[in-house]
Amino acid sequence: xxxxxxxxxxxxxxxxxxxxxxxxxxEAGIRRIVVPAEQVAAxxxxxxxxxxxxxxxxxxxxxxxxxxYRFDQASAxxxxxxxxxxxxxxxxxxxxxxxxxxxxxxxxxxxxxxxWGANAMxxxxxxxLKPLGDMLAFAAGIESAAMQPVVDxxxxxxxxxxxGEVMNxxxxxxxxxxxxxxxxxxxxxxxxxGSRKYPLEAAKNPGxxxxxxxxxxxxxxxxxxxxxxxxxxxxxxxxxxxxRVHLVNYDGGRKVNGLRVRVAGRxxxxxxxxxxxPDLALMDYDAQPDATEFTLPELKTYAVIDxxx
Amino acid sequence: xxxxxxxxxxxxxxxxxxxxxxxxxxxSACCKLKPVDRRTFVTLAAAAPLAAAPIDVPAYRVVTPFPxxxxxxxxxPYPGQAVRxxxxxxxxxxxxKVDLETVRKMLSTGMRALTGDTRDDDAWARxxxxxxxVGIKVNCSGAPRIRSSPEVVGAIAERVxxxxxxxxxxxxxxxxxxxxxxxxxxxxxxxxxxxxxxxTDRGSVMGYDPKVYVETDFFGEEDTRSNLTRIVxxxxxxxxxxxxxxxxxxxxxxxxxKNIAYGNFSNVARSHRNEKTNTYSFIGTLAAVExxxxxxxxxxxxxxxxxxxxxxxxxxxxxRFYPKELMIGTDPVAMDRQLIDIIEAKRKAEGAISIxxxxxxILGDNRDPNKNAYIREPGHVEYASKLGxxxxxxxxIQVKRIEL
Numbered sequence: 001x002x003x004x005x006x007x008x009x010x011x012x013x014x015x016x017x018x019x020x021x022x023x024x025x026x027e028a029g030i031r032r033i034v035v036p037a038e039q040v041a042a043x044x045x046x047x048x049x050x051x052x053x054x055x056x057x058x059x060x061x062x063x064x065x066x067x068x069y070r071f072d073q074a075s076a077x078x079x080x081x082x083x084x085x086x087x088x089x090x091x092x093x094x095x096x097x098x099x100x101x102x103x104x105x106x107x108x109x110x111x112x113x114x115x116w117g118a119n120a121m122x123x124x125x126x127x128x129l130k131p132l133g134d135m136l137a138f139a140a141g142i143e144s145a146a147m148q149p150v151v152d153x154x155x156x157x158x159x160x161x162x163x164g165e166v167m168n169x170x171x172x173x174x175x176x177x178x179x180x181x182x183x184x185x186x187x188x189x190x191x192x193x194g195s196r197k198y199p200l201e202a203a204k205n206p207g208x209x210x211x212x213x214x215x216x217x218x219x220x221x222x223x224x225x226x227x228x229x230x231x232x233x234x235x236x237x238x239x240x241x242x243x244r245v246h247l248v249n250y251d252g253g254r255k256v257n258g259l260r261v262r263v264a265g266r267x268x269x270x271x272x273x274x275x276x277x278p279d280l281a282l283m284d285y286d287a288q289p290d291a292t293e294f295t296l297p298e299l300k301t302y303a304v305i306d307x308x309x
Numbered sequence: 310x311x312x313x314x315x316x317x318x319x320x321x322x323x324x325x326x327x328x329x330x331x332x333x334x335x336x337s338a339c340c341k342l343k344p345v346d347r348r349t350f351v352t353l354a355a356a357a358p359l360a361a362a363p364i365d366v367p368a369y370r371v372v373t374p375f376p377x378x379x380x381x382x383x384x385x386p387y388p389g390q391a392v393r394x395x396x397x398x399x400x401x402x403x404x405x406k407v408d409l410e411t412v413r414k415m416l417s418t419g420m421r422a423l424t425g426d427t428r429d430d431d432a433w434a435r436x437x438x439x440x441x442x443v444g445i446k447v448n449c450s451g452a453p454r455i456r457s458s459p460e461v462v463g464a465i466a467e468r469v470x471x472x473x474x475x476x477x478x479x480x481x482x483x484x485x486x487x488x489x490x491x492x493x494x495x496x497x498x499x500x501x502x503x504x505x506x507x508x509t510d511r512g513s514v515m516g517y518d519p520k521v522y523v524e525t526d527f528f529g530e531e532d533t534r535s536n537l538t539r540i541v542x543x544x545x546x547x548x549x550x551x552x553x554x555x556x557x558x559x560x561x562x563x564x565x566x567k568n569i570a571y572g573n574f575s576n577v578a579r580s581h582r583n584e585k586t587n588t589y590s591f592i593g594t595l596a597a598v599e600x601x602x603x604x605x606x607x608x609x610x611x612x613x614x615x616x617x618x619x620x621x622x623x624x625x626x627x628x629r630f631y632p633k634e635l636m637i638g639t640d641p642v643a644m645d646r647q648l649i650d651i652i653e654a655k656r657k658a659e660g661a662i663s664i665x666x667x668x669x670x671i672l673g674d675n676r677d678p679n680k681n682a683y684i685r686e687p688g689h690v691e692y693a694s695k696l697g698x699x700x701x702x703x704x705x706i707q708v709k710r711i712e713l
Contacts, residue, residue, distance in 0.1 A: 079530075173531055174531070211529040214529070219526070219533065226531070226532075227514065227532045227533075227534050228512075228513075228514035228532060229512075229532075230531065230532070257510045257512070257513035257514075257515060258513045258514040258515040259514065260514055260519050260534070260536075284519045284520070286519070286520070293519065295514070295515070295519055297515060
């Protein structure tokens with residue numbers, strides 16, 4: 001049962017090549033694939049690879065996650081542009097998503113989808129198979145647990161492009177929210193574009209709007225803070241007695257040398273799983289009554305930190 | 310004190326959506342046009358002077374486990390004093406070659422003049438002991454063209470070793486390795502002396518202490534912390550500050566205070582955006598953080614060469630000059646106050662505007678010495694004096710000038 005749950009959470013590998021490419025999949029450690037319906041029968045003849053049917057045309061195509069430094073438009077070292085799909089997953093929690101990501105970016109795509117619990121397929125090329133297979137193996141090793149997203153505020157999503165871009169900026173600033181239909185008194189804040197507090201006119205600058213939300217929430221009340229990198233986005237889930245922090249480095253091609261992370265709440269113990277870094281340990285771990293802080297010495301593409309009471 | 314111009318600051322940040330009202334990110338420092346929120350100052354050791362601070366000083370939260378010292382290194386035992394030693398022989402401007410023997414004499418003369426001692430060892434023993442681990446904080450931000458001269462640093466290391474500090478407990482350090490490696494310090498110190506950078510990989514937080522930092526939000530940046538280098542909090546017991554004599558595009562001048570502040574903390578470039586810079590209050594705030602304030606016990610300002618415009622870099626040789634002097638003291642404010650006059654005098658001689666000119670008309674391509682990328686904040690020196698770091702009033706500063 002647990003294995004099934006894990007498998008359901010893992011992104012699928014969309015593969016439309018014929019069965020004679022099975023060796024490449026095996027070499028990459030990929031044992032489950034999604035293929036066009038018309039190829040299912042042929043692939044079922046292949047031993048050791050589980051097959052399901054999938055149709056990218058029925059899925060929401062999403063961008064390959066990346067960092068776009070835009071040297072000519074922005075400060076490269078301070079606020080690079082991040083192509084993240086987190087907001088799309090939050091907008092359509094029941095959606096089916098499709099990445100077409102060649103090379104090592106396939107691993108980043110899988111990490112992003114897994115971090116957000118998105119139902120996603122990742123199509124890649126020959127160069128992407130091994131990184132993708134490694135990332136899926138890493139994700140499969142993460143302990144499956146029933147967890148709820150940790151959110152600091154609600155966002156009333158009207159489905160508009162403007163709202164989408166504001167959500168995008170909120171995600172990129174690791175401002176944790178969930179989509180709500182109406183203000184939820186249990187949340188610290190509800191953001192509704194078009195309200196007096198968050199006028200639509202102001203939302204035309206989504207970055208400034210995200211900063212307004214941040215200021216209203218206040219940094220002190222945020223459940224997650226990340227210091228030391230502008231290319232890492234985080235997400236937090238919780239279960240009784242524990243939280244799980246997902247950290248995704250959108251510049252997957254270049255590791256981040258050190259991140260300081262602050263998570264609300266006191267957690268005495270931790271478990272770290274860092275993709276491509278099995279022996280990594282957290283540094284300067286400090287559990288205070290109101291928050292727990294730690295340093296992740298290195299982040300290649302993806303890390304999952306379970307904090308335990 | 311120069312009045313700040315809140316309206317100007319917010320106009321710089323405005324966007325078309327709200328032309329009538331400031332739209333800086335809510336809560337960011339640029340829009341905190343109100344008295345400082347004292348709840349965020351609970352751990353700021355030098356909070357008292359801030360009652361009179363300009364109203365747009367950001368809310369700084371200083372976090373450090375180090376207690377305030379009763380005898381901080383800054384302003385140290387010689388407040389309101391500076392010794393300036395000049396020698397024509399110290400450097401050949403044409404070749405840039407430094408005369409090491411002359412530098413040794415300048416250092417010796419200056420130290421004895423500062424302390425009143427007749428022997429070098431006695432003078433140096435006032436600041437370091439054989440038990441210390443000594444850092445020499447160099448400035449390589451304009452390296453290789455302008456930097457703390459390896460000859461000056463080597464001469465300092467010699468005197469520290471003469472007091473009995475072993476070479477392996479001397480650390481020449483800077484923030485960025487890519488700048489540090491361009492200067493041949495190794496040629497002037499024993500092999501055992503450490504040459505260390507906080508960031509061997511630019512942008513890495515690993516060389517910084519997560520427990521010592523100043524937190525503030527200047528412009529809505531996500532990373533709101535500036536952390537102290539680990540070597541200062543974990544290794545060094547004494548620090549000798551070796552800045553240059555330079556104009557600085559953002560802070561007006563970069564001398565003792567800026568070298569020990571921005572040169573010891575991470576993530577400080579965030580304090581500038583467009584033409585606005587928060588160096589006015591950030592430099593002094595960082596310099597006052599313990600243990601920095603306690604461990605910086607001496608400053609030797611290397612003025613063999615300097616920069617009078619477009620600093621801290623020295624890409625254009627036209628803006629380089631040669632004061633041919635060392636300035637020595639323990640009061641960073643008093644020394645930087647002299648630096649202001651040195652830079653102003655040179656700029657005046659060159660027909661350039663004052664670094665105190667804060668009109669928007671000066672903004673532009675700084676290949677023109679009357680243009681600049683930022684509204685400069687030389688008032689940071691006076692601000693630091695209000696944090697107790699030294700004496701700003703020139704009438705109360707005693708300057709000893711020595712010609713060799």
